[in-house]
Amino acid sequence: MDSKSILIARDDKFYDSILTILSSSQSIFVFSQCLNIIKEFGIQKQVSIQPNLPISIPxxxxxxxxxxxxxxxxxxxxxxxxxxxxxxxxxxxxxxxDYERSGLVQMPDLGFIRKSIIQGAFIQFYELNKPPEKLLNWSEKWKFAWLIRNAFAHGGVVNWTDDRICEVSWDSFSFTRSTDNGREIIFNNFGEADIIILLTQL
Structure with missing residues (x-):
């Protein structure tokens, strides 16, 4: 198993956005634990919530x-x-x-609250940090972020608003106007961990 560490410092420009995403993930995870305990034992049972388990984000x-x-x-x-x-x-x-054997915890399903929090964190970062030049002069990763931001603003569906750009690519992802416009990609092909990694590279 290959592993590479990503360190995010408090003065990094993407710190607040990633902090928001991880805070929402952790909060929903602990909340889901509480609900499961209530369902199983009822509200009278006193139990200890374990928020320090290693969490995998796909x-x-x-x-x-x-x-x-x-x-x-x-x-x-x-x-x-x-x-x-x-x-x-x-x-x-x-x-x-295999989560039962690995000792890892899988993130709970992405409910609409977490989706909204992650969407807001990404869009805010994008709007505050996007390059001042015209879109056509942006780097490839920022053009890719433009597409992701537009998809976030349209319920996760690609909304290709500029026909001068035919394709955007980043990492192992590539989307084209002719085949992907109107397709839902956020939290589908493009996962929560991809959002975090993209933020660290913008």
Whole structure:
């Protein structure tokens, strides 16, 4: 299994956006634990929630995921402190993760609340940091971010608004106007971990 660490420092321009995404993920994860316990034992049962389990955040290609150790992260947030740095491990796998055997926790399903939080975090970062030049002069990764931002603003569906651009590519992803316009890609082909990794490269 290959692994590569991604360190996100508090002064990185994408820090707040990724902090928001991971905070929403962690909060929903803990909340889902509480609901499951209530369903199983009822509200009278006192139990300990374990927020420090390593959480896997999938990429759209299904061969990689981000591993997020959230224990110190949650401790800082509980004291209203922004973590000094966020560490994520990008890992590749040959086959789907067996969560029962691995000791990892899979992120809960992306409900509409988390989708809205992630969408807002990405769009805000994009609008505050997009290049001042005209779109045609942007780098390939920023043109790709333009497409992702437009898809976010249209419910995850590609909305190709500029016919002067025929194709955008980043990492292992490539979308074309002729084949992908009108197709839903966010949280489908393009996963939550891809959003985080893209933010670190913009």
């Amino acid at each position: 990429r759209g290609n299904n061969n990689e995921y981000l591993l997020f150790h959230s224990d110190s992260f949650v401790k800082d947030l509980s004291q209203d402190i922004k973590p000094e740095r966020i560490k994520l491990d990008l890992r590749s796998v040959d086959k789907p993760i």
